[in-house]
Each structure stands twice: as C-alpha cells, then as structure tokens.
Amino acid sequence: MRQSTFITFLSVALATLSTASPMERRSPKPAAELLTDDPILPFTPHPYPTKPLEPREAPDFFPNEKLRKRGSVIGAGVSKGGSSGNFGSSNDYIASGKFTVPIKSGEQFSYKAASFYSAGGAEKAQSKWTVSKSSDHGKIKDDQKPWTVHRDVPCICPIGDRVFWFFDDTFVYKEDDTFVGAASNSFAVSRSSDSPSDVEEISITLEGKVTVVIPWTSEEKDIQYSSDRYAIWSYAPCIPIDDYHAAHQWTIVKFTNSSYSEILGYAMMEYEIDESTSEIAIKRNGMLTYDSGTYAYGSFASVLVNNKVYMYAVDPLSAKYDVHLAAAPRYSIYDSSTWSYYDASTSSWSQTAPDCSQRNKDSAVISGKVPFSTGSVFYSEYHQAYLMVFFSAWADSTFYAIAGDSPAGPWNTTAVKIAKTELGGNGYNYGGMATPLITGESEQGKKLVLSYTYQDTTSNWYGKTETIEFA
Template sequence: MERPTTNYPTEGVIKAPATYPPVLESVEILGYVTDRNGIGYSRDIGRSSTFAGRCYYVFGDTFCKDKDGDFVGLQSNTAAIVKSPAEPLNSEYLSIQKDGLVDALIPLIGEEHRFYKDPRFWKDPEWRVTLWPFGGIVETSPGLGWIWYEKGMEHLNDGNMPRGVGVARVHVDLASGKLHALRTETLLFGVDEPRVGGFSSVLHEEHIYLWGHHGKDVVLARVPKDSPWQRDKYSFWDGEGYVPWWQAAVPVVKDVQHGAIIKSSLFGKDRPWVFIGCTKWLDSMVMIGAAASLEGPWELIPLFKATGIDYPQLKMYCMYPHQWAFAEEDGELMVTWSEEWPGNVVAAKLKFQQGDNPTYWKRVSINEAPHKTRYDLMKKHAAAIAAYSGVNISPEGRWIAPGFAPPEGVMPLHLRIEGSDLESVIEGETLVKAQMDRDLQISIPPQIQIAQMAQYLASIFGTEQDKVNCSFYYKIGACRHGDRCSRKHVKPSYSQTILLPNLYQNPAYDPKTKMNASQLQNHFDAFYEDFWCEMCKYGEIEEVVVCDNNNDHLIGNVYARFKYEDSAQTACDALNSRWYAARPIYCELSPVTDFREACCRLNSGEGCVRGGFCNFIHRKEPSPELDRELELGTKKWLRARGHDEKSMSRSPSPEPTRKRY
C-alpha cells in the first residue's frame, strides 16, 4: 500500500542542542532596554512575557521623568510593549500621564491610598507601598492571564518589609495593546507563608507552577489554571507529590535571589526545564541550571559575571532569560540584568556551544522496521492508536474494528524516526522517537469504509462508549476528576451556553450562617435577578441554571444559555475582565445545550439519595413569582426593541376580530 499523504515533511535535519554542562562561546552586551520616547528611565526587574501574541517587559521600581528629564514620581511596577521582536531592546510605554508619570500595571487600591494617595508625593515621606512583580505574567487563554506580586511597605531608612503575595487578573486591550490588571486588597499568602509566585511562574498543561521564597530557600507550588485566586486550590511540593498544606513544602532551589524557570529546547529533550538567575550573595554572578522536571533536582552552575554599562561598579541583580529574542536552535539566548540605582536594565546575547552531531530524521513505514521493534511499538502505543483513530489494534498490529472484518496482514503504520546514523537506526532494534500526536500517521486500509467509520465515531461521541472524550464533561460541562481525568475535555470554540464556575456563594454551605429557609431563598432570588438582568445586556437569554450541589466541581456553578452563539461569545469575552462580589469572574463556553441531560432526574421532590454530592446538576430554582416576573419583563423588553418572535416575523399580524370599545 502507498504511504498516505501528510502535511509533515518527510525528512530533515535537527541541529544538535547546546552541550551540558553549558559552554559559553560568547557574551555580547547589547545595551540598555530603552523606551521609544527617548526618556532615560531608571528601573529594574525587566522580566518579559509573551501575551496575546505580543512581547511585554514588566519592570519594578520606575523613576518617572518628563520630556525634560526631570523626576516626576516613582512607581513600583510598570509594563511596556515590544513593538518589534527584531528590536528586543526597544520598548514603549502605552499609558503615560501628561506630566510624564507612567501608569502602574498593578494599581494601588482601597486602603493603600491612605499611605500613598498621590504617586508623585508620599503622604508620609518615611513610607511607601510596593507591589513588585518578580514572577512575570502567565497567559492562561488568549489575552487573559495572571500576575503575582509581592506586596510590601518600604521605609526609607529600614528597607522593605514584606506583607505577603497577591495575584491580579491581567487582560489586554487588543486594539491598543495596553495591559490592564485587576486585583483585590486580600492577599493570597501572608508574611509568614511561602511567597509562591513571587519568584517565578509558568503554565504547564492544566496547572500554573509557582516558585517563591520561604525563608532563605525557594519552594514550589501549583494551582489549576482556572482558579489561581482561590487559596484552597494551591498545593505544595513535599518532595514526593503535591499536598494542600504549605508547612510540608521542601526547598527546590537554594541560595538564589532572582531568576526564572522556563521550558526550553536549548539543552535538548532530556533537560526541557532551564533556570537562569542570580545568587542571594549579590556577587553579580549569572547562574544556570537544567532539569528533566519542574521539581528538579536543580544543580546550578556559575555561567559568567554580569557587568554594568554606565555603572560597572554597582551590583547586578534581577537576571532573567528572554526566549523570544533569538533562536534557541542556534544556541542563542538573550539575558537581562538590572544595575543598582540609578542604573537601568542591561541586555546581553549569549551564544552556547552546540553538540557536534546533528540529528537526521526521515519518515518511514513501520514495515521497514525489524519485527521485534514493530511488535514493541504496537504494544506500547496500542491505546494511543485506538484513541487517535477510533480503531482498536492488537499487539501484533492487526485491525480490530467493531463492525468490520479485519483485513489481512499488519497495518501499514507510518512514523518518524531519528538518529545520527539513519541506516543503522532502520536496521537496528531501536527507534529513537515515536510520538503519537505528531509523528505517528495511521494509514486506514481501503477495506474499511471511511464513511462508515466516521458515522460510527460520531454516534458514540460523548457517550460512555467513547473512550477518548469525557461523557460527563460533554453532558454537564464539568467533571469530578478535573485535569486528572483520563479522557479529553474538549472545550467548544462556539456555543450558546456559558459557564461561570463557583460564581454563586451559597450561604447555606457556610457553617456560620444563621439564615433560615426564607432568608436563604431571598438571598438566592436577589442573586438570580441580578445575574439575569446583567446577562440580558449581551443578548436574549433562554435559560439560567444555578447548581445547588456541594461537590468541588459543581458548587456555585452558574450556566446561562443564550438564543444566539454570538451573544454567548460576547458575554464570555466581557465577563472575563469583570468581578462579582469582590471576586474575579472566570467564564468559558460550555458544551451543554440540553439541561435535561445535565440535571439529575431524581432531584425533584428531594428524591436523590446523594444529595448535594450528586455528579449531575441539582438545579436551584428561584421563587415562582420572580421567575414569572423575569420572563414577562424580558418579553416586554424584547418587544419594545422589536426583537421578539412576533415582531421578527416576515408575515404581518392578522387584524383583530374583537372590537375595542
């Protein structure tokens, strides 16, 4: 059988990664990170992040100046956009006041203004509030993300006194490129707890991993990417696994002050995680390390000693890598560090020595491999192949498709292999690489009718027979296993329904509540009316469902089903940058369109024996009077705007037959 046509190249060359331990071939000082307006700001940190397809620098203390170079105020954090990655040292502030003061990315709010009402002048010259974002921005969905910051009170004579770590929701104005951050006064971690997120942060699969100082060392925590503002969702690395109590956290990196942990191909696939930073000794030494996993172990190696440009005699700190600036496959990486005041952020281009043997690869048929290799590969990837194609396969490589007769012979599976000597790899007993998602291409024999197979796969999609997609997530929009589920949670790209997880805070589940049944119903009615009216701003509402469950994945979940998909998308985009009851809103499109399948059928009349721990939705109903009032009010509102079904009809209404007096 001929090979199937694919969109992948059939052969190529992969440059060898940089050697490890690393060897520096050169360090080229590029200059200061400057602003396009030509004003020479004195600032530090200078950590960068890619966000909504753009590159941004996040700075710490920024001494703002006007166009004449006169000092106008101090901000503890600012953000600037890099308009062209080809010019990595040129950034631009997008929000500057008329007098030259740069707007802060993470703003002061509430009681903080009591100490620092006007950023130009300290109310009390002895103190100021600091919000330092050392950890960088994590993007969890396009244009939306989070930034952790260390809050402190800085005394002019005694230095900074930490208050804890908070988190802010970040979103971008796609038209202007300006970043906005929303936060509350409540901190995630107190002064005596680990400052996770205050050192470094990275998104990996379904979790955000956060490093932070606890005492002299750095510990590691993680949180699901959809709930970083929930303190009880954080878990901590104890050396063997992740546990919910921070007291069990063990150090993962020692004797460092600043730095970043990134996922990188610089040192090859065996060491995908790379650390760049500086020691706590203020010796200006750039440290580097690489590890196979996020948790380490991390053995840091001195790389070179950083120097300043205009202030070479000062100490250097805040050392960070910037992957977007140069090509890692060429062994190149940009690193920045900060000079002590009154200095700025210095950038340098590092060139690492690469290995001598590049990797040649070619896509070949499994039939070209030896029998033992073929057998081992089929056995190893049997489950993945079945999930990928919808067709089961035996360890011998034969088709076992429900409803179809297996063809004769071994299926012609195509894969990509790589090695320094291609012929020896093909003739040998080992295949260096065989990845399912990217490198295994299944060629369906002509004996199997593709149309019948597609029809069969469509018929079992989202059911218990579907071994790939989670049926609970498809029916309910939530799964009790969360990101640990063995099946896929496919989020829709368009839907009529939006889901706002954990939005409704039911006082009935508060052990301290003293509300009776009538007061609880009034509390819910007030929330239901508020939510319904707010959703009407985005389009015509057909249904609102609030979960009365008490299990983790359903508690407080609120669904809103619109008549049109465009309305749901508009609502989802708008709500992700809003807050409700002093908590940030997280909104997503939900696959649920029929709540008859999502709701528990035994719940009517309190018949479900599982109560609030049922895995199907227990729908909390508003009072009948409110439900009727909202329905009539919505119809009247639509009729007044000509959007009701009657006014949208093409045919004219019949003349009334009853006389009016």
C-alpha cells in the same frame, strides 16, 4: 570592593535583598564555568519622593529606602483568602485599570509552554552550556520619548506574540535632569524581536505623565507620597496563561517610616489583552496573606506545563539555598483551595500546605549549592530539560543555570555560570531573569533573553537586556 560605610548593612542585604548583575562581554564565550567562590558585595539605597510630584520639582528622597525588608517574608506564603474564580471573572477584583496597547509592528516574538511534564534531559543538558554568541541590547528605553527614565527590576512578560516589561520604582526626568514624576511601578512593550530593549512606553506618556500600573486601593493611593506609604513591587517574571492572559505575583509593602518597611502580603495580578480594542486590562485580585508558617509560592519563579502552573518559593530560613514547589490548575490559580504542594522527601503531592516555621531541607524541590536571588524557570527544547536561570544572592552579577528532568526534578544542583554581566560604578547589578523567546526557526531555549538592573551610580540605575545563544 566593599565600602566601610556599608559593612553594617551587609547582613541585612544578604537576608533581604534580591540581587543580581550585568554581564562581562565575552563574545564568543568559552565553555561555561563551574561554580567558584565570589565576593559578597553590599547594596546602595535607591531614592523615592516623599511628596506629590509636580513638573520641574526636585523630589525629596528617602536616604535608606532600599533598606526595606524585601526578603523578610519572601519564600513564606500561601493564600489565606485571596480571590477565587477563573480568568475573565471580575467579581473578586479589588482594583483594575486599562491601558492602550501599541499596534504590533516588526518581527514578533514567540513563546510556548511545555506540553509534557517529564523531559528527562537534565544530565545531557550539562554538555550544552557553552555560549557561542552574546549581544548587548543596552538600556531598556523608548528612544521616541524625550525622557530619561531610572527604574529597577525589569520583569519580562510574554503574552501571545508580544513581550511586555513590568518595572518596580520608576523615576522620569527631562533631558536637562529636571524631575518630572515617579511611580511605584511602570510598564512598556518591546517593539520587535530585533532588540528586546527597544520599547514603547505605556504608562509614561509623551507629556511625561507617569501612571502607576498596578492599581492602588483607595487607602494606598491616599498616602503614596508620604513616609508611611505603600509600595507594590515584583521580583519574578509573569506566568503566561494563554495568548491573551498572564498572571503575575506582586509584593505589597508598607513603610513604617522612611527607612523601614515590611511585607504585608502578595497579590496575583491578571493581565488580559483585548485585541479588538488594543487594550490591556490590569486586574488586581484579593491579597494573598502569609505568615511565618507558609511559603510565598510564585514570588521567585513559575512555569506553565500543559494546564498546570508550577510555582516556586525560596525559603529565607535556608539562607536562600532551598526552593519549595506548589502547583495549581492554570485557570484557578487564584483559588488556593485548588493548590497542591510538593514534598521532595516523599516525592509526593499533598493538598495540605507545609509548615515552614523551621527549615525543611529534605522537602525542598531544590537545595542548591548557590543561594538564589531572582530567576526564571522554563522548558528548553534545545537542552531537552527544564532550566532554572538565576542571579545568586552573592551580589556577584552572574547568571547561573541548573537543569531538571521535570518541574519537580530531580534537579542537577551543580550551578553553571552562563553569563557574567558588566559592572557599573555601584559595584553590582540585581534582579536577573531569563526568557527563552523564539525568533525565526530556532529551538526554544537555544537563545535566551537576559534582563537585570544595571547600577551605574546610586542615582543612575535602569533595566538592561542581553541575548545569549548556546553553541
């Protein structure tokens, strides 16, 4: 239900915020529903502290912190000077950090990249959307730590047989609601495949110290609690590169004041696991800067096929209906000179980045019937097709899916509802993503892990996971 106080913000919300939602319990579920009209709902600001944080100190909050220009440049970008070089070469890193990784325990996950480009099963996939099982794993949390954690946009990241979760704004409280600390981002690791929501915190210690995961530059760090602070957020799953590495696109945001922000650019992070020391290194490459004439490839979704990464960007000039595609060799993803760009109007690739100062619907790899918000792309053995599973920009708290014969399509753009998430008191959920993790002998894609931000109230919001299994 719309609230009158949010009506003036509605147009901003649709243009700027990537929204999504939790699922209505239907177990087992009937055949997936085809698209129907859904209401458009507004969003609620999330608070953020405006001063250095001390234990037992309640933070001051930005009243309109979520009125940031999340989507102002999302869908527009290509590197104009990011770092070049392969994984393992740290010469161009502008910042880095290391964290101890918990020792693996329990049944582990499995994830594998597609080994061929053309799947050819998009039409047949349309008969395999019925969901037979659904399990709600609840809040993503560490039950072994005595903290209440509020944070949003859980970005899943499989590396080898581990599953990491990277989050945006993170707030930590004691059981008595005493404020402990906050960070622009945080991360954890799932303990086993039994429940993706059962995690061990990595950047939040037993003592309650909250460490930002994505390393600041010195300039950013010095003003992280002021009204003109920086923020580093992600809205997409990471890109598994191999058993020890992943890449992940993050958005660099600068606040002008407590209620206005702008996107400065993007940074492709490198994650590297060293099993001999049980450490994960977080390496930040040079910023990928963008202007109104390019797309922000990788800010929506990416998929690795053989040795090439396909990176998707949503065009904001299309009201988020169009998706554009670029590709890069997986070990030179940070070097934009190695990228190529797909033009669907000619079914061809080019080394020249397209101009997106105007909408280019014909060149989009997907021009959908549902506006895109956040999502994931992966190959499904079960469907014998590439799937795009996403939340729409309608704030309807629903996971949709479409199928394609290859990363470049053709894609069947008739969106199918595969999961409706349960609504909290704030009316909608957002940040939906999906991952085809394998457990046991199941085919990849038969079972999906769904993740999203659940909003109970404006001050109680957190990541949740569910698994669904197709019939």
